[in-house]
Amino acid sequence: MTGVAKRINNVSGPERRRNLIRKLARRTGYRCFYCARPFTADEQATFDHYIPYRLWRTGRHDALVLACQPCNERKADALPWPLVWLLLAQHHQAPALAA
Numbered sequence: 001m002t003g004v005a006k007r008i009n010n011v012s013g014p015e016r017r018r019n020l021i022r023k024l025a026r027r028t029g030y031r032c033f034y035c036a037r038p039f040t041a042d043e044q045a046t047f048d049h050y051i052p053y054r055l056w057r058t059g060r061h062d063a064l065v066l067a068c069q070p071c072n073e074r075k076a077d078a079l080p081w082p083l084v085w086l087l088l089a090q091h092h093q094a095p096a097l098a099a
Contacts, residue, residue: 016028
């Protein structure tokens with residue numbers, strides 16, 4: 001687990017961690033954002049920066065999703081494929097710049 005993941009997943013205090021889990025779960029459900037496996041306990045949920053922290057250095061909660069440990073480790077610092085496809089589609093639709 002990276003230093004950033006450790007900092008995020010060790011939100012200061014168990015009450016703050018539970019509150020953040022509840023807030024994120026209201027958006028996507030109480031399940032892993034990537035594999036949709038439901039969490040049976042708060043300890044199973046980890047926080048993941050959907051857009052890697054190294055690319056978008058923000059502590060905003062809208063940049064976080066709940067993920068199971070295996071998915072969080074597998075994704076690591078990569079951009080998620082749905083975002084890659086969206087960026088590529090927008091790039092190909094952008095008008096060419098005049099020289």
